[in-house]
Amino acid sequence: MIYADNAATTKMSDAAINKMIEVAKETYGNPSSLYEFGQKAKEALELAREKVACLIGAEPREILFTSGGSEADNQAIRSAAKLGEKAGKKHIISTAFEHHAVLHTLEKLKSEGFEITLLDVHEDGLVRPEEVEQAIREDTCLVTVMFANNEIGTIQPIKQIGEICNRHQVLFHTDAVQAIGHVPVNVADQNIDMLSASAHKFHGPKGVGFLYAKKSIRLSNLIEGGAQERGRRAGTENVPGICAMAEALSEAVANIEKNRDHIEPIRNRIIEGLSEIPHSALNGSREPRLPGNINFCFEGIEGESLLLLLDDKGIAASSGSACTSGSLDPSHVLLAIGRVHDVAHGSLRLSLGEDITDEDADYIISAVKEVVEYLRSFSPVWRNLVAGKGKFIL
Amino acid sequence: MALYSEKVMDHFRNPRNVGVIEDANGIGEVGNAKCGDIMKMYLKIEDEIITDVKFETFGCGSAIASSSMATELIKGKPVSEARQLTNQAVVEALDGLPAHKLHCSVLAQEAIEAALEDYEKRK
Ligand SMILES: Cc1ncc(COP(=O)(O)O)c(C=O)c1O
Numbered sequence: 001m002i003y004a005d006n007a008a009t010t011k012m013s014d015a016a017i018n019k020m021i022e023v024a025k026e027t028y029g030n031p032s033s034l035y036e037f038g039q040k041a042k043e044a045l046e047l048a049r050e051k052v053a054c055l056i057g058a059e060p061r062e063i064l065f066t067s068g069g070s071e072a073d074n075q076a077i078r079s080a081a082k083l084g085e086k087a088g089k090k091h092i093i094s095t096a097f098e099h100h101a102v103l104h105t106l107e108k109l110k111s112e113g114f115e116i117t118l119l120d121v122h123e124d125g126l127v128r129p130e131e132v133e134q135a136i137r138e139d140t141c142l143v144t145v146m147f148a149n150n151e152i153g154t155i156q157p158i159k160q161i162g163e164i165c166n167r168h169q170v171l172f173h174t175d176a177v178q179a180i181g182h183v184p185v186n187v188a189d190q191n192i193d194m195l196s197a198s199a200h201k202f203h204g205p206k207g208v209g210f211l212y213a214k215k216s217i218r219l220s221n222l223i224e225g226g227a228q229e230r231g232r233r234a235g236t237e238n239v240p241g242i243c244a245m246a247e248a249l250s251e252a253v254a255n256i257e258k259n260r261d262h263i264e265p266i267r268n269r270i271i272e273g274l275s276e277i278p279h280s281a282l283n284g285s286r287e288p289r290l291p292g293n294i295n296f297c298f299e300g301i302e303g304e305s306l307l308l309l310l311d312d313k314g315i316a317a318s319s320g321s322a323c324t325s326g327s328l329d330p331s332h333v334l335l336a337i338g339r340v341h342d343v344a345h346g347s348l349r350l351s352l353g354e355d356i357t358d359e360d361a362d363y364i365i366s367a368v369k370e371v372v373e374y375l376r377s378f379s380p381v382w383r384n385l386v387a388g389k390g391k392f393i394l
Numbered sequence: 395m396a397l398y399s400e401k402v403m404d405h406f407r408n409p410r411n412v413g414v415i416e417d418a419n420g421i422g423e424v425g426n427a428k429c430g431d432i433m434k435m436y437l438k439i440e441d442e443i444i445t446d447v448k449f450e451t452f453g454c455g456s457a458i459a460s461s462s463m464a465t466e467l468i469k470g471k472p473v474s475e476a477r478q479l480t481n482q483a484v485v486e487a488l489d490g491l492p493a494h495k496l497h498c499s500v501l502a503q504e505a506i507e508a509a510l511e512d513y514e515k516r517k
Contacts, residue, residue, distance in 0.1 A: 300452065301452065302430055302431070302452055302453050302454055302457070303454075304454035304455055305406070305453065305454055305455050305457075305458055308403075308406065308455045309407075312407065321430060321454070322429070322430045323430060323453075323454035323455075323456075323495075324454075328429060330430065340428075341427070341428040341429075341430070342427040342428060345427070345430040378409070378412045378413065378449075378450045378451065379432075379450060379451070379452040380423060380432050380433070380434040380450040380451070380452055381427050381432055381452040382452070383414075383450060
């Protein structure tokens with residue numbers, strides 16, 4: 001089996017699993033309790049906070065533990081909106097290809113009277129900093145642009161966007177769920193005011209993440225209750241999960257360069273191999289791109305059948321087709337970079353892990369070639385294209 | 395994958411009656427690429443009996459399986475019987491489809507209807 005869906009989730013690292021078990025077994029007290037058991041757990045929690053903060057260039061008090069990336073996105077945006085509303089600023093800038101945790105929150109805010117500008121991400125899947133600057137208005141309270149896209153892996157010019165936002169005194173949030181642990185992230189260097197992260201994308205456990213928010217930013221609660229997380233997120237902390245996340249992040253950050261040097265050439269080998277398939281195209285600019293991301297469209301076929309046949313061949317991947325998204329439309333990300341419906345249905349995302357080998361790459365290339373050719377052999381769309389009764393798009 | 399029944403996976407992995415009939419006397423095509431499903435049915439009808447049927451499909455696993463099953467259900471049958479084919483019959487023969495995939499069976503029914511209509515027109 002080749003697991004090539006690391007953008008969906010990753011396998012927990014041994015270090016993270018061991019940490020999780022150790023903390024669950026030994027440090028089971030409630031961090032809010034005064035006695036020794038509780039204080040031990042509190043210590044473990046704060047140690048994890050220091051670790052995470054240090055790894056992204058923040059202060060410990062600027063890290064708020066959450067249930068994952070979605071919650072962090074929701075809280076960051078809601079908080080900025082509340083601060084904006086108080087100051088009479090109800091305009092938010094984002095992009096057309098954000099994760100739904102961001103887009104759906106923005107839709108809700110729109111129904112509550114906010115104005116939302118979604119920036120074009122162009123054919124290459126890259127936001128233009130100058131377009132961010134042009135979109136900023138007197139009443140803009142937040143710019144939220146993802147660090148790296150979860151489907152096509154393109155890495156956004158975060159530092160430049162952050163600089164622009166700072167200069168205009170507009171809060172800048174980035175959903176760094178796909179980036180953190182895979183490419184260098186430093187909130188101070190990159191002018192980031194708020195950042196969302198999720199442990200299960202960097203070999204930590206599922207259901208744990210964090211929100212970084214600059215200490216000058218007053219966060220609003222999504223969850224009311226006890227005084228945990230400086231009163232900004234109620235609920236007894238997921239101590240084993242949080243400690244395992246810190247462990248996983250340390251490991252991931254320490255190995256960023258080593259992992260990139262291993263994965264990137266293999267990714268390029270696959271991109272080159274798949275490019276040989278006629279009427280196919282890589283989605284999103286090849287650079288700057290997450291080291292393990294490959295996303296292709298193949299004309300004349302549909303993504304779900306491609307995935308099922310790859311699964312039969314022992315390859316786990318994903319697609320942006322409507323059938324896999326559970327809606328009638330294909331991926332909003334592919335539509336945002338200008339892929340028309342007809343070809344967006346035929347997309348394949350491979351997101352490689354650190355254990356990928358050259359042999360795996362060659363196997364993936366030959367398996368995808370074989371399956372695409374097979375599905376095209378009885379596709380009426382493909383027949384028409386080949387017969388000249390329609391124009392190839394790719 | 396537990397998404398589909400064994401039957402669906404069998405018809406998806408080993409679709410029956412795939413291809414084209416060069417001298418078909420009834421051809422129907424339904425769906426569109428925008429929505430992600432297109433089915434094309436080719437019928438060879440002799441003395442009101444469907445002696446051969448083939449299909450081509452652009453679509454997901456259940457679309458391919460539904461086309462395959464639909465062809466099996468009408469092959470060798472009289473035209474009058476094939477006209478009675480419902481999408482429910484396709485779904486039942488496949489041991490069910492997930493709710494959001496039922497439209498694939500409807501498409502299979504419609505593709506056969508369209509091919510039969512074409513046959514009537516050509517007569
Ligand atoms: C870019 C991005 N943002 C947010 C999320 C949501 O993270 P979580 O699953 O931890 O809620 C994901 C994960 O699917 C993601 O890829």
